[in-house]
Amino acid sequence: MITAKESPQQEVLEAVVVRFVGDSGDGMQLTGTQFSDTSAMFGNDVATFPNYPAEIRAPQGSLYGVSGFQVHIGSVEISTPGDNVDLLVAMNPAGLKTNLHALKPGHTLIVDIDSFSKKNLEKAQYESNPLEDDSLENFQVIEVKMTSLTKETLKDVQGLDNKSIVRSKNMFALGMVYWMYNRSTEYTIEFFNKKFESKPAIIEANTKVLNAGYYFAETLELIPNSYTVAPAKMASGTYRIIMGNTAIAWGFLAAAEKSGLELFLGSYPITPASDILHELAKHKHFGVKALQAEDEIAGISSAIGAAFAGDLAITTTSGPGLALKGEALGLAMMLELPLVVVNVQRGGPSTGLPTKTEQSDLLQALYGRNGESPIIVIAASTPSNCFNFAYEASKLALEHMTPVLLLTDGYIANGSAPWKIQSTSEMPDIVPRKLKSAPDTWHPYDRDEETLARDWAVPGTAGLEHRIGGLEKDKVSGNVSYNPENHQYMTDIRAEKVNRVQKYIPHIKPEFCSEGKLLVVGWGGTYGSLYSAVKQMTQEGHKDIGLAHFNYINPLPSNTKEVFDKFDRILVCELNSGQFITVLKSRLEGYKYAQFNKVQGLPFGNSELVEKFKQYL
Amino acid sequence: MESTVKQYTFKDFASDQEVRWCPGCDDYVILRAMQKALPEMGIQKEDVVFISGIGCSSRFPYYMDTYGMHSIHGRAPAIASGVKLANPNLQVWIITGDGDAMAIGGNHFIHVLRRNLDLNIVLFNNEIYGLTKGQFSPTSIVGQRTKSSPYGNTQPPFQPGELAIGAQARFFARVGGNTPKEMTQVFVDAAKFKGTSLIEVLQNCPIFNDGAFSKYTDKTVRQDKQLFVEHGKPMIFGKERDKGLVLNGLKLEVVTIGENGITEDDLIVHDAENQDPTLHQMLVRSEYPLVTGIIRSFTDITLEERVDEVTRQVKADSSFAKTDDLFFSGETYEVS
Numbered sequence: 001m002i003t004a005k006e007s008p009q010q011e012v013l014e015a016v017v018v019r020f021v022g023d024s025g026d027g028m029q030l031t032g033t034q035f036s037d038t039s040a041m042f043g044n045d046v047a048t049f050p051n052y053p054a055e056i057r058a059p060q061g062s063l064y065g066v067s068g069f070q071v072h073i074g075s076v077e078i079s080t081p082g083d084n085v086d087l088l089v090a091m092n093p094a095g096l097k098t099n100l101h102a103l104k105p106g107h108t109l110i111v112d113i114d115s116f117s118k119k120n121l122e123k124a125q126y127e128s129n130p131l132e133d134d135s136l137e138n139f140q141v142i143e144v145k146m147t148s149l150t151k152e153t154l155k156d157v158q159g160l161d162n163k164s165i166v167r168s169k170n171m172f173a174l175g176m177v178y179w180m181y182n183r184s185t186e187y188t189i190e191f192f193n194k195k196f197e198s199k200p201a202i203i204e205a206n207t208k209v210l211n212a213g214y215y216f217a218e219t220l221e222l223i224p225n226s227y228t229v230a231p232a233k234m235a236s237g238t239y240r241i242i243m244g245n246t247a248i249a250w251g252f253l254a255a256a257e258k259s260g261l262e263l264f265l266g267s268y269p270i271t272p273a274s275d276i277l278h279e280l281a282k283h284k285h286f287g288v289k290a291l292q293a294e295d296e297i298a299g300i301s302s303a304i305g306a307a308f309a310g311d312l313a314i315t316t317t318s319g320p321g322l323a324l325k326g327e328a329l330g331l332a333m334m335l336e337l338p339l340v341v342v343n344v345q346r347g348g349p350s351t352g353l354p355t356k357t358e359q360s361d362l363l364q365a366l367y368g369r370n371g372e373s374p375i376i377v378i379a380a381s382t383p384s385n386c387f388n389f390a391y392e393a394s395k396l397a398l399e400h401m402t403p404v405l406l407l408t409d410g411y412i413a414n415g416s417a418p419w420k421i422q423s424t425s426e427m428p429d430i431v432p433r434k435l436k437s438a439p440d441t442w443h444p445y446d447r448d449e450e451t452l453a454r455d456w457a458v459p460g461t462a463g464l465e466h467r468i469g470g471l472e473k474d475k476v477s478g479n480v481s482y483n484p485e486n487h488q489y490m491t492d493i494r495a496e497k498v499n500r501v502q503k504y505i506p507h508i509k510p511e512f513c514s515e516g517k518l519l520v521v522g523w524g525g526t527y528g529s530l531y532s533a534v535k536q537m538t539q540e541g542h543k544d545i546g547l548a549h550f551n552y553i554n555p556l557p558s559n560t561k562e563v564f565d566k567f568d569r570i571l572v573c574e575l576n577s578g579q580f581i582t583v584l585k586s587r588l589e590g591y592k593y594a595q596f597n598k599v600q601g602l603p604f605g606n607s608e609l610v611e612k613f614k615q616y617l
Numbered sequence: 618m619e620s621t622v623k624q625y626t627f628k629d630f631a632s633d634q635e636v637r638w639c640p641g642c643d644d645y646v647i648l649r650a651m652q653k654a655l656p657e658m659g660i661q662k663e664d665v666v667f668i669s670g671i672g673c674s675s676r677f678p679y680y681m682d683t684y685g686m687h688s689i690h691g692r693a694p695a696i697a698s699g700v701k702l703a704n705p706n707l708q709v710w711i712i713t714g715d716g717d718a719m720a721i722g723g724n725h726f727i728h729v730l731r732r733n734l735d736l737n738i739v740l741f742n743n744e745i746y747g748l749t750k751g752q753f754s755p756t757s758i759v760g761q762r763t764k765s766s767p768y769g770n771t772q773p774p775f776q777p778g779e780l781a782i783g784a785q786a787r788f789f790a791r792v793g794g795n796t797p798k799e800m801t802q803v804f805v806d807a808a809k810f811k812g813t814s815l816i817e818v819l820q821n822c823p824i825f826n827d828g829a830f831s832k833y834t835d836k837t838v839r840q841d842k843q844l845f846v847e848h849g850k851p852m853i854f855g856k857e858r859d860k861g862l863v864l865n866g867l868k869l870e871v872v873t874i875g876e877n878g879i880t881e882d883d884l885i886v887h888d889a890e891n892q893d894p895t896l897h898q899m900l901v902r903s904e905y906p907l908v909t910g911i912i913r914s915f916t917d918i919t920l921e922e923r924v925d926e927v928t929r930q931v932k933a934d935s936s937f938a939k940t941d942d943l944f945f946s947g948e949t950y951e952v953s
Binding site: 283287327328 | 668685687699927939941945947
């Protein structure tokens with residue numbers, strides 16, 4: 001174990017972005033996760049983003065088989081995984097080819113030159129070896145015979161085949177990076193000891209290679225000095241690193257416990273939402289019922305059945321799956337049952353870009369059903385607040401007796417960040433409208449005067465036997481009604497019920513400034529990108545730019561108009577062709593709107609945002 | 618427990634809604650048979666749930682004074698599965714038709730049978746789409762002239778029992794739509810069966826497909842054309858109770874008792890409880906005689922039991938009692 005020590009040569013940096021890239025089988029996700037976890041333990045703020053191919057086992061060395069993991073660590077607040085990287089670790093030519101564009105000029109590149117064989121160069125479609133021509137002259141290139149050094153390190157370790165030996169070279173790279181950023185290897189060695197408890201040879205091999213990489217970097221003259229990133233100023237408390245999809249699952253666990261209900265998930269596997277199903281399937285000890293259904297429609301339909309029978313019912317999906325669920329979601333709205341639908345957005349349309357991020361399902365979420373069928377739509381905006389919004393979605397569904405659609409996206413779902421752990425005991429109360437026994441007089445569509453929510457009368461309760469269905473219902477009895485006035489009344493009241501949710505959601509609070517020339521508006525997963533860019537503008541001296549980032553989309557926060565009134569121009573930035581701006585224009589007329597859109601399967605970059613903002617200042 | 622259950626009559630299960638099926642429809646027979654069967658089941662009214670899809674048959678829940686949901690086309694099996702998993706104490710019935718179950722809802726239909734939750738499915742098979750006014754269905758016969766097949770249906774039909782047993786149905790029964798006594802008994806038996814039970818009712822649609830089953834179900838021919846099977850009893854039919862079924866190689870053969878030295882002892886004795894469905898499939902496919910009654914009733918472990926077992930084990934092995942135990946477990950760190 002190596003404990004990090006202060007060294008006189010250290011340069012102090014505020015923040016650093018490191019990207020590890022290699023073949024799908026090179027263990028880049030593990031390497032990146034270890035670096036980010038160790039940095040978080042050290043006290044840095046961190047944000048991570050994995051980038052892996054859609055193919056499960058793409059041909060070795062191919063351009064489309066490249067897997068990457070980016071880590072942004074800082075002594076300052078970190079709100080995105082970062083755009084351009086300060087250090088690129090490339091385990092093979094394909095990784096270098098596909099990621100070099102992200103490396104800042106003059107910055108460091110570590111390559112495993114053992115992998116730069118003629119065959120691998122050809123697979124990466126290099127006409128000449130980039131290490132030998134002058135294409136890398138703008139970078140500080142550190143060439144390391146990583147594969148041979150790993151083999152040499154492990155030559156005396158018993159019980160390892162050649163494959164396992166070569167596979168541990170990622171730890172050599174990690175050891176080097178630990179030295180460069182003055183990180184202790186302690187946490188990772190502990191991790192080996194736990195993970196490979198029954199395989200002592202693997203523990204020994206990984207530990208040796210990690211240390212070998214560390215010492216190699218220390219003694220290597222090619223690395224001029226090491227850097228340090230000091231701990232960030234973060235609120236005190238107990239933290240853990242959490243991925244957005246895990247946070248979603250845990251938010252539901254907390255909501256079920258707080259509301260005293262059992263949790264039911266009906267779902268069908270789909271990228272990038274499946275991890276929520278995986279996570280909830282683990283938690284049978286909390287009584288979670290996770291049904292992997294035969295299709296998307298059965299996923300939501302089983303959840304509707306569970307909601308009718310009194311569970312906190314959830315279904316999870318991504319864009320194409322939401323399209324399939326549309327009819328059933330309309331039924332849930334019509335029945336006025338509590339249901340949470342999570343849509344982890346990905347690149348569309350159709351099958352689109354399953355492993356890439358986008359925000360192009362907003363209009364589908366709001367309007368993608370037949371008839372007049374308003375529902376609550378909310379969006380999480382960071383990996384860690386996925387927890388809060390899963391909880392909030394459950395609370396709104398249960399207290400207002402309506403489906404709630406929760407939007408996230410591939411970027412925050414797969415990204416991870418520190419989460420100041422919230423105890424379920426400290427979360428707000430959830431009071432489901434479940435009737436425990438039959439009141440003296442009761443009708444299925446009697447409503448609460450304030451919220452307009454109906455009661456939840458679940459099968460098994462004597463005296464409350466009733467029938468509900470997708471046909472229009474009488475406003476009181478719930479019996480089928482074709483009466484024209486009744487249909488108008490029910491249409492209006494279903495809309496009004498959702499509008500009244502405005503009274504129960506927080507105001508939108510503009511950040512950086514609340515009056516000025518330009519209000520940057522965003523929603524959902526772009527928060528980190530927009531926040532960093534507006535912050536940079538503010539630090540550069542622009543005092544008249546603010547940020548209003550929306551988590552509540554339907555209904556909008558009640559003070560939205562007042563916030564917009566204070567700015568000359570409203571710039572709506574979205575990873576789609578302009579969906580939220582369409583909604584805003586129809587609901588809040590009379591503003592000077594502008595829009596900035598990007599549909600490349602990628603998050604916003606800092607520089608493109610800053611450049612755009614400057615056009616309006 | 619039995620003694621605490623209220624004694625009901627069929628009237629207790631009739632809702633205040635006016636029944637709106639066409640006059641003469643077999644749906645009335647099914648409704649009354651169900652209302653008569655429920656008091657026989659020893660179950661509290663509030664624990665009964667009817668879930669239907671879309672179609673004439675699917676109006677059924679509105680007429681039952683129990684919990685009910687008239688849902689969307691084809692999805693009743695999935696919704697009912699959610700109800701049953703959420704609360705396994707409920708007695709759950711799926712009401713569906715040939716189009717609802719085998720066309721738009723085909724996927725849910727086969728998977729609900731495969732999973733084997735303890736619930737019941739009543740399939741109203743009239744071999745036609747009634748609510749949309751007369752198109753052929755997945756059980757319509759080849760050549761059938763309907764509004765959407767003016768020159769005759771060209772799509773070969775499903776045999777519901779064959780499809781169901783292929784999808785691992787453990788319980789399959791078939792009854793004529795004009796035999797309420799048998800129907801009531803089959804409903805009671807299906808409810809008692811632990812696992813998914815499927816009852817196909819040959820339901821005459823007097824408007825769009827009148828007489829589809831009359832060659833089997835008419836009072837004048839019923840006894841000669843139908844074999845009503847009972848577990849443990851020889852397969853005898855006919856007005857004179859002189860016809861029976863024997864197995865000749867891999868085929869069923871109709872024989873006459875007293876001819877060619879055949880006695881009752883030569884006939885096949887019905888074994889509904891056999892795990893091997895080979896003979897059940899042959900009975901389902903038989904056109905003469907048409908086989909009614911409980912053809913298959915094989916008791917298997919249910920999905921609830923499997924889920925229960927796993928859950929109990931996980932709970933016993935887990936150190937997490939509350940969500941906080943999970944949230945604060947593993948790789949956490951302090952910031953001061």
